[in-house]
Amino acid sequence: METKNIMIVGVGGQGTLLTSRVLGNLAEEAGYDVKISEVHGMAQRGGSVVTYVRFGDKVEEPIVEEGMADVIIAFERLEALRYFHYLKKGGSIILNDQRIDPMPVVIGAAKYPEGIIEELKSKVDLHVVDAMSEAKKLGNSRVFNMIVLGMAAHYMSFPTEMWKKVIQKTVPHKTIDLNLKAFDVGYSLVK
Amino acid sequence: MDKILMMGNAAIARGAYEAGVKVSSAYPGTPSTEVSENLVKYKDDIYCEWAPNEKVATEVAIGANVAGVRSMAVMKHVGFNVAADPTYTVSYMGVNGGLMIVVADDPGLYSSQNEQDTRMVSRAAKLPVFEPSDSQEAKDFVKIGYEVGQKFDRPFVLRTTTRLGHSQGFVTLVDREEVEDKAYTREVVKNVMMPGNAKARHTIIEEKMRELAEAANALSINKVEMKDTKIGIITSGIPYTYVKEALPEASVLKLGMVYPLPKKKIADFANKVDKLYIVEELNPFIEEQVKAMGIDCIGKEIFSNEGELSSNIIKKAILGENPEIVAYDKLPGRPPILCPGCPHRSTYYVMKKLGIKAAGDIGCYTLGAVAPLSVVDTTICMGASISSLHGMEKAKGKDYIKDWVAVIGDSTFLHTGMNSLLNMVYNQSSGTVVILDNSTTGMTGHQDNPATGKNIYGDPAPQVDLVTLCKGIGVKNVRVVNSFDLPELEKALKEETAREEVSVIISQSPCVLLTKGKKPYYKALSDKCKKCGMCLKPGCPALTKNEDNTITIDDTMCTGCGLCFDLCKFNAIEYVPLEK
Incomplete structure (x- = not known):
C-alpha cells in the first residue's frame, strides 16, 4: 500500500496525543509499518502543535511533507488554515469547529481571520463538526476528539470493527463505552 | 519476539534495559526527558534517579561505572554543557563497567534556548558518538555503544534529536543481557586525574581513538547501500530517513557511529559515486572532516546550518525540485503561553503593575517575556537569572536594580540557581530573587525534584525546605507568599526591592496541571x-x-x-x- 499521511493539528493542551495513539494502534492492528511524530515541551503550552502519522508497507521518514497529507484532522479553525498547504491535491480536512484566540489576537496585535470555513470549503473536501457541543450532549466534553476521529474514519479504509477494537484497547477502561458512542456519533456525521 | 510501537526515547530506555544497565541519573530536559521516565518501568533491574543537574547526574554515572556496572546519564544538549567538566575528564579515564551519556539535540528549537550540535562537543571531548535514525536503532545502538566503548576503553555519547526522541516506530524486543559486574581494582593512573596521570592517559586515549577510527571501517552500523552511483550520500540519524524518502535510488553511506569517522570506508564510497553529498542537520560536522580528507563533496553549500531537514528540502537542494506550495501567509502566530490558571501569571501581573523588570531563567516562566505580561527581559541558561542580576548591580550600582528582580523556578533554583544566590550573599548584593515555586519541574512535563518530596518513582523522599536553604546560604530576608495573593505579593515586592540587602521572595502555588479532573x-x-x-x-x-x-x-x-x-x-x- 502506498503510504498514507495523516496530520493532526491543534492547540497545545487540546489532547491531540490520544488521537495519534489510536491511529498508531490502528495501523499496527492492520499490519502496516507506521511512524508517528509528536511535539512535546514548550509548544504544548498553548502553542500551535502538529502530529504526523504515516502508515504503509514501509515508512521511512516520520514527518509529513508539505503537499503530501491525505487527511488533516484539525482541532481548531486557525490551525486548519495554518497547515492547509500540507494537504495533497484531493485530500480532505476534518475540522472541529472551535475558535481559540492566540495571544496576538487576545492582545489586539492581530486579527483572527474571518470566514475560514468558507475559504477552505471553496478549495478542498472539508467536513466540519462542532465536536465540543456533540461531546457535551454525550455528557463529557473530553471525548470530542473521538467524534472527530469517527469522521476521519471515512478516509482511512480500516473497517469500523477494527476502529472499535482499537479504541477499546487504547482508551481508559472506564471510558470505553463513552468513547465508542462518541466515535459512532462522528462516524454518522459524514455521509 | 515482541514487536511494539515505541517512542525513540522509550526505545533508548528499553535499550539500556536489554544492555544490562544498572544505574542511570538524569536531569529532565526536552527532548530527553522520556528516557528516564521510561527507565522507571525497569525498576527491578535499573536504579534510576533525577539529579539536581546534569553535572551531578554524569558524576553519579561515572561513579557507578568505576564501581563496575554499566551506567548512564541523560540530558538535553545544553545540559551537556553543565556536564562538560566531568565529561572531558572521564574521557581520559576511560571505563570500567561502561558509561553512556545520552544527549538530545533540538534542531528547530522546539523547546530550547540554542541549537548547538552535540557532535562537536563530543569530538572536543574525544568521545565516540552513536546516532540512531529510528526507534529500533535507538534501542540497538545502546548495546552496541557499550560493547564498542568497553572494547576501546571509551565512554560514549548516544546523540539523538527531538525528531528521533519524539517519534514512534516499531521495535523488536529482546531479553535483558545480564552483564557481569567488572571487578573494581585500585588503578590510580587510570582513575586519579592529576597532571602526571592525565598526561599519560591522554596519550593512551589518543591511541584508542585512532584504533577505534580504524575499527569503524568494519563496524556493521556504518553501512553502505550501493544503488545508482550518479548520486552518493553520506548521512546519519533522522536525516537518513529523509534521504531514503527523497532519493530512494541514490547510493548511501549511513553512519551509525558519526565519530570517529571510518575514513577508508568514506574514501571508498566517494570513489564509487559521481557526485558526493553530505546530508546532516546543524553543523557541517561530517562534511568538514570529509573535506579535510581531500574528498570533493557538497554539503552546507546547499543546506542550512539551521533547523531540521526534510525530504522536500533534500529534493529541492539536490534535485532542484520545487513543488508549488502555497501557504496562507500573514496568519496570526500562536506562540506558547502560560496556561489558564498558571500561578506565574499572577506573580507577573503584579510585577508588571509595579513596573518591575525581571532577569529570567529557564522554564515555563520564560513565557513572561511575551505580551501582554512583558516582564522578563533576559533569559540565558539555567541559574543565570540570579547571577546576571548580580552582574547588573555590580556594573551600575544598587539603585539601578531597584526595579529589577531575578525570577527562577524551584527546580531551576536547585539546579544551579543556588550557587548564584550564594554569590549574591557573599559579594553583598542588594538584589531580590523571586523563586516561582510551583512544586514541580513544569516545562518538561512535571518531574519531581529535591523540593517536591518525591523521587522519580513517586515514592516519598526527603524534601528540601527552600526557606531554610536560602537562610542557610546567608539570605536574611526570606518570605513566602501565595502566588494568587495579589496584595501580599505587591507588598513583598515593594518592600524587598527597596531593601539594600539580598532578599528572596518565594511565590508559591502548585502548577495548575498537577491536579487533574474537573475544576470550578x-x-x-x-x-x-x-x-x-x-x-x-x-x-x-x-x-x-x-x-x-x-x-x-x-x-x-x-x-x-x-x-x-x-x-x-x-x-x-x-x-x-x-x-x-
Missing part, C-alpha cells in the same frame, strides 16, 4: 460588565473579548484560579463551584 470555573456577567478590560490584562487564554467589549470565559479552559475575579471591580465575574 468563573463566568462573566455581561450585564454587570463595564468593559474596562482589567480582567484581560494578565493575558489569560480562557478569556476572550466579545465584539461589544464584554468578555466570555471559556468554561472548559478556566481552572477557577480567580485572578480575573480579583481584578474585576464591578462584580461582573461570578464563581461557579464544582457540581457535587
Whole structure:
C-alpha cells in the first residue's frame, strides 16, 4: 500500500496525543509499518502543535511533507488554515469547529481571520463538526476528539470493527463505552 | 519476539534495559526527558534517579561505572554543557563497567534556548558518538555503544534529536543481557586525574581513538547501500530517513557511529559515486572532516546550518525540485503561553503593575517575556537569572536594580540557581530573587525534584525546605507568599526591592496541571460588565473579548484560579463551584 499521511493539528493542551495513539494502534492492528511524530515541551503550552502519522508497507521518514497529507484532522479553525498547504491535491480536512484566540489576537496585535470555513470549503473536501457541543450532549466534553476521529474514519479504509477494537484497547477502561458512542456519533456525521 | 510501537526515547530506555544497565541519573530536559521516565518501568533491574543537574547526574554515572556496572546519564544538549567538566575528564579515564551519556539535540528549537550540535562537543571531548535514525536503532545502538566503548576503553555519547526522541516506530524486543559486574581494582593512573596521570592517559586515549577510527571501517552500523552511483550520500540519524524518502535510488553511506569517522570506508564510497553529498542537520560536522580528507563533496553549500531537514528540502537542494506550495501567509502566530490558571501569571501581573523588570531563567516562566505580561527581559541558561542580576548591580550600582528582580523556578533554583544566590550573599548584593515555586519541574512535563518530596518513582523522599536553604546560604530576608495573593505579593515586592540587602521572595502555588479532573470555573456577567478590560490584562487564554467589549470565559479552559475575579471591580465575574 502506498503510504498514507495523516496530520493532526491543534492547540497545545487540546489532547491531540490520544488521537495519534489510536491511529498508531490502528495501523499496527492492520499490519502496516507506521511512524508517528509528536511535539512535546514548550509548544504544548498553548502553542500551535502538529502530529504526523504515516502508515504503509514501509515508512521511512516520520514527518509529513508539505503537499503530501491525505487527511488533516484539525482541532481548531486557525490551525486548519495554518497547515492547509500540507494537504495533497484531493485530500480532505476534518475540522472541529472551535475558535481559540492566540495571544496576538487576545492582545489586539492581530486579527483572527474571518470566514475560514468558507475559504477552505471553496478549495478542498472539508467536513466540519462542532465536536465540543456533540461531546457535551454525550455528557463529557473530553471525548470530542473521538467524534472527530469517527469522521476521519471515512478516509482511512480500516473497517469500523477494527476502529472499535482499537479504541477499546487504547482508551481508559472506564471510558470505553463513552468513547465508542462518541466515535459512532462522528462516524454518522459524514455521509 | 515482541514487536511494539515505541517512542525513540522509550526505545533508548528499553535499550539500556536489554544492555544490562544498572544505574542511570538524569536531569529532565526536552527532548530527553522520556528516557528516564521510561527507565522507571525497569525498576527491578535499573536504579534510576533525577539529579539536581546534569553535572551531578554524569558524576553519579561515572561513579557507578568505576564501581563496575554499566551506567548512564541523560540530558538535553545544553545540559551537556553543565556536564562538560566531568565529561572531558572521564574521557581520559576511560571505563570500567561502561558509561553512556545520552544527549538530545533540538534542531528547530522546539523547546530550547540554542541549537548547538552535540557532535562537536563530543569530538572536543574525544568521545565516540552513536546516532540512531529510528526507534529500533535507538534501542540497538545502546548495546552496541557499550560493547564498542568497553572494547576501546571509551565512554560514549548516544546523540539523538527531538525528531528521533519524539517519534514512534516499531521495535523488536529482546531479553535483558545480564552483564557481569567488572571487578573494581585500585588503578590510580587510570582513575586519579592529576597532571602526571592525565598526561599519560591522554596519550593512551589518543591511541584508542585512532584504533577505534580504524575499527569503524568494519563496524556493521556504518553501512553502505550501493544503488545508482550518479548520486552518493553520506548521512546519519533522522536525516537518513529523509534521504531514503527523497532519493530512494541514490547510493548511501549511513553512519551509525558519526565519530570517529571510518575514513577508508568514506574514501571508498566517494570513489564509487559521481557526485558526493553530505546530508546532516546543524553543523557541517561530517562534511568538514570529509573535506579535510581531500574528498570533493557538497554539503552546507546547499543546506542550512539551521533547523531540521526534510525530504522536500533534500529534493529541492539536490534535485532542484520545487513543488508549488502555497501557504496562507500573514496568519496570526500562536506562540506558547502560560496556561489558564498558571500561578506565574499572577506573580507577573503584579510585577508588571509595579513596573518591575525581571532577569529570567529557564522554564515555563520564560513565557513572561511575551505580551501582554512583558516582564522578563533576559533569559540565558539555567541559574543565570540570579547571577546576571548580580552582574547588573555590580556594573551600575544598587539603585539601578531597584526595579529589577531575578525570577527562577524551584527546580531551576536547585539546579544551579543556588550557587548564584550564594554569590549574591557573599559579594553583598542588594538584589531580590523571586523563586516561582510551583512544586514541580513544569516545562518538561512535571518531574519531581529535591523540593517536591518525591523521587522519580513517586515514592516519598526527603524534601528540601527552600526557606531554610536560602537562610542557610546567608539570605536574611526570606518570605513566602501565595502566588494568587495579589496584595501580599505587591507588598513583598515593594518592600524587598527597596531593601539594600539580598532578599528572596518565594511565590508559591502548585502548577495548575498537577491536579487533574474537573475544576470550578468563573463566568462573566455581561450585564454587570463595564468593559474596562482589567480582567484581560494578565493575558489569560480562557478569556476572550466579545465584539461589544464584554468578555466570555471559556468554561472548559478556566481552572477557577480567580485572578480575573480579583481584578474585576464591578462584580461582573461570578464563581461557579464544582457540581457535587
